[in-house]
Amino acid sequence: MSDPDKRSNGQIIVEFVQSAGRPVALEELARHLTEAGRNPVNARMDATCYSVNMNSRVHYASGKPERRTDVGNRYDKLFRQADGRFVPYEPAVHGVWEIYSDDSGTKRVRLALEPTAVAEQGDSPAAGDTPSELPFSEFRFESHLRDYLAQNLHLFDFLGTRLRLYGEGGQGVEFPTRVGPIDILATGEDGTLYVLELKVSRGADATVGQVLRYMGAVRVDIAAGRVCSA
Numbered sequence: 001m002s003d004p005d006k007r008s009n010g011q012i013i014v015e016f017v018q019s020a021g022r023p024v025a026l027e028e029l030a031r032h033l034t035e036a037g038r039n040p041v042n043a044r045m046d047a048t049c050y051s052v053n054m055n056s057r058v059h060y061a062s063g064k065p066e067r068r069t070d071v072g073n074r075y076d077k078l079f080r081q082a083d084g085r086f087v088p089y090e091p092a093v094h095g096v097w098e099i100y101s102d103d104s105g106t107k108r109v110r111l112a113l114e115p116t117a118v119a120e121q122g123d124s125p126a127a128g129d130t131p132s133e134l135p136f137s138e139f140r141f142e143s144h145l146r147d148y149l150a151q152n153l154h155l156f157d158f159l160g161t162r163l164r165l166y167g168e169g170g171q172g173v174e175f176p177t178r179v180g181p182i183d184i185l186a187t188g189e190d191g192t193l194y195v196l197e198l199k200v201s202r203g204a205d206a207t208v209g210q211v212l213r214y215m216g217a218v219r220v221d222i223a224a225g226r227v228c229s230a
Contacts, residue, residue, distance in 0.1 A: 009038050010046040014077045023085035051078040052089050052097040053151050058107035068098040068112055082147045082173040091115070110155060111148060145198050146173065146183050153186060161188035177217040180210075185218070193218055193228045 007015075016032050017024050029047055030040035048054045049062045057063035062075040069076040070091055079089040096113035150173045153163040166172035166185040175185040184196035195214045218228050 005036070008046075009033055009042065010050055010075075012036055012038065013043065013046050014050050017078055017086050018088045023081055023083070023087050025085050029086070047078065047080075047086055050075055051080045051086065052076050053094070053109060053111070054080050055109045055151075055154070058099055058109060063099060063109075064107065066099050066101060066107075068096055070096045070113075082150045108154070110152060149196065149198070150184055153184075161190065161192070163188055163194060166193065177214060178221065179213045179217050182214050182218075191226050193223055193226055195228065 005012075012033060013029050016029065026044055026047065030043040033040040033043055045060065048057050049060050051057060052069045057075075065073075067073055069089070076097075077089055078086050079094045080086055093115055095111050095115045095117075097109060098112040099107060099109055102108055150165060153165060163186040166175065166187050172185040173183075175182040182195055183198045186194040186196060188194060195211055195218060197211045197214065215228050
């Protein structure tokens with residue numbers, strides 16, 4: 001008789017994502033655990049513990065120690081994309097993240113070093129680099145800037161309010177409307193809806209027109225009387 005599988009559910013999830021060769025949805029992780037004879041009820045929690053860019057990882061024991069993800073910790077194995085799917089974590093692709101305490105002592109997760117900087121330093125980033133040292137002009141692609149903002153909205157004070165993604169599970173990223181997808185749809189602390197359209201190089205006039213169309217669609221289909229801003 002073969003030895004029982006002594007891997008934790010988290011280890012099973014990590015190995016599945018690493019061998020999949022494509023982004024893996026949470027539903028697939030739960031199904032894989034079921035097929036492995038495990039209880040899938042905590043699939044989200046297990047994936048969160050191993051995902052370097054998920055803020056909620058700090059609520060679990062594995063996410064309590066402050067650290068950067070370039071120190072080889074065994075729990076820093078996955079990256080959650082803006083669409084909610086999981087891929088193997090690669091510092092040269094996803095950058096270096098860190099678990100830190102803010103001024104109030106609350107544990108948070110943030111991007112500490114951009115992927116381009118990791119590549120330039122041969123995957124040996126210098127200690128002390130923080131998001132404040134990374135101007136948005138260093139983002140080569142709009143998708144990189146979008147994903148960074150989507151994961152770090154809580155770090156920005158926008159017109160006096162803290163923003164969060166609209167909906168659940170990354171729903172506010174590439175949010176579909178009747179006139180096309182919005183890069184990021186967010187909500188403020190007072191319920192105001194914010195349309196964030198990101199352009200690395202496109203002209204301002206075209207961008208303004210596009211944002212106005214998105215705002216019109218949001219007011220008609222989603223706002224239900226709430227204020228919509230951009």
